[in-house]
Amino acid sequence: MANTIKNQEDILAKLNIHELNPMQVEAISVIEKTTNTILLSPTGTGKTLAFLLPLIDTLDPNITDVQALILVPSRELAIQIEQVVRSMGSGFKVNAVYGGRPMSKDKIEIKHIPAILIGTPGRIADHFSNDRFSKDSIKTLILDEFDKSLEVGFEYDMRGIINQLPALNKRILTSATQSVKIPGFVRLDQPVTINYLTKSIASKLAIKTVISPSKNKNQTVLELLLHIGNEPVIIFCSLRDSIDHLSAFLERNNISQACFSGGMEQKDRERSLIKFRNGSCQVLIATDLASRGIDIPEMKYIIHYELPRDPEEFTHRNGRTARVDSKGTAYVVAWEKENIPAFVKKSNPVNISTKAPFKPQFWATLFISGGRKDKISKGDIAGLLFKQGNINKDQIGEIELKQDCAFVAVPVSIATKLVQKLNNTRLKKKKVRITII
Helix, strand or coil, rough: CCCCCCCCHHHHHHHHCCCCHHHHHCCCCCCCCCEEEEEEEECCCHHHHHHHHHHHCCCCCCCCCCCEEECCCCCCHHHHHHHHHHHHHCCCEEEEEEECHHHHHEEEEEEEECCCCEEHHHHHCCCCCCCCCCCCCCCCEEEHHHHCCHHHHHHHHHHHEEEEECCCEEEEEEEECCCCCHHHHCCCCCEEEECHHHHCCCEEEEEEEEEECCCCCHHHHHHHHHHHHHCEEEEEECHHHHHHHHHHHHHCCCEEEEEEEECEEEEEEEEEHEEEEEEECEEEEECCHHHHCCCCCCEEEEEEEECCCCHHHHHHHHHHHHCCCCEEEEEEEEEEECCCCCCCCCCCCCCCCCCCCCCCCCEEEECCCHHHHHHCCHHHHHHHHHHHHCCHHHHHHCCCCCCEEEEEEEEEEHHHHHHHCCCCCCCCCEEECEEEE
């Protein structure tokens, strides 16, 4: 049974959102009264909230089966949407399932059936084929970032999933691009399209070129980071080998960084994002996997270490900065003999010889081996650090609480002492391990 916090005004107040943007207002109005909807809007404009708010209104607290299915192309997007739903405080149970983690975790979490199920196509197809819950009450299907979900690699699973939804009466497809053809098996009859891709206000994105005298761009990137100063930055690479080489180089030069690519274990990918979000590292070195569908703050700067082949991926990368009304800069680092694709707006090379004040890394991240399933809250973690760690509130950064663990940012200067003092202590009724990641 859902609690009383389920109307849109209550949810927006809980999220500390004072006003929806025009796209969200229009999308909510259309979705509420339309069977099939296509929502096209740039990255970072709030599409997730635009489909979740009307979705919550359609859920029946008296039904104990899955009522809405959200299919996504990446694990990170599944986790992000799950976190948004939880933060809404609607009272409806939500779970995200995805490849890259043990199936046993999925089974435990969905033993108590969620009203909203989020997942990647392969993992959802597995649950469907093993009949782990009834599909008879799933009336709403949402394909988020559908241009990725409907790629050839997902088509077999997507077709199988949609064919097993007998009660489906509402479909919502969202994307930050409009270049994909929607297959017939989606059965998207006479959809209403909300297109804010063509309504975008004049971009406040500045694209600047930085010339590298060497084909190996590592030194130029280091100089650019020192020019930018103490600001979070995403560096986009096209090759995983480039990520590894650049990461090792920046590590040797005392630049705090984390890596993010499809070749990494899911646990390591999640930890990289956590450290980047809480300020424990300044730089995220990533493939195009980080261009959308992950939960990170808006950037003032991104760097193209290597350019993508596809102009749309270039656009998605740039969408990590200059969102809505904010300004942002995308630096293109180019070898002096490199051919720049036509889709990159040409600019005069910038001088990066001036250096901004650069301070040592302030935050470190502690891992705690207990989470929501252990009835541990963020307040419990803060209490442990206050009482037994003897630190003050200014020494506690962002706390992220997961199902079976937690992460908290603390000053680098005291992180080791806190581990020595608090490792193997009791938090609630659980003895927890605490380490620096």
